[in-house]
Amino acid sequence: MELSTITWIVLAGALATYLTRIGGHLILSRFKTIHPRVEAALNAVPAAVLTTLVAPAAVFTGPAETATVIVCALAAFYLPGMAVFVIGWAAVLAFRALIG
The missing domain is CATH 1.20.5 (Single alpha-helices involved in coiled-coils or other helix-helix interfaces)
Structure with a gap:
């Protein structure tokens, strides 16, 4: 076959x-040790990947998604990741129902 x-x-x-x-x-x-610059670059990778996923959604989709990104960005300053995820999920559903 x-x-x-x-x-x-x-x-x-x-x-x-x-x-x-x-x-x-x-x-x-x-390597026995990693240079601090390399370590800083590797630590920046998750934020860079997240930005490449979130930024187009905030810019090129509707106002509900843009509002959700703003709400999540503000929540991320005060809450842990899973709470921000739940808030984002609820916010996008609410904003889509209210805004369209």
Whole structure:
């Protein structure tokens, strides 16, 4: 039985994902200590990824999503992550019902 093109694409994607994850681990495990600048850059990655996901939603979608991003940004200063997630979920539902 021959594998379909989609199966090959999924397998290639899985392999690429695995290699990029294990590659970073192998490179960083060779060093006894990590330079403070490298550590600062690695610590900034989650915020950068989150920004690339949230910013387009705030700018290119409707006013309900933009209002939700603002509410979540304010809540993030005072509350833990899971609480901000719940507030964001409730806010987007409420704003979509009220604003449209």
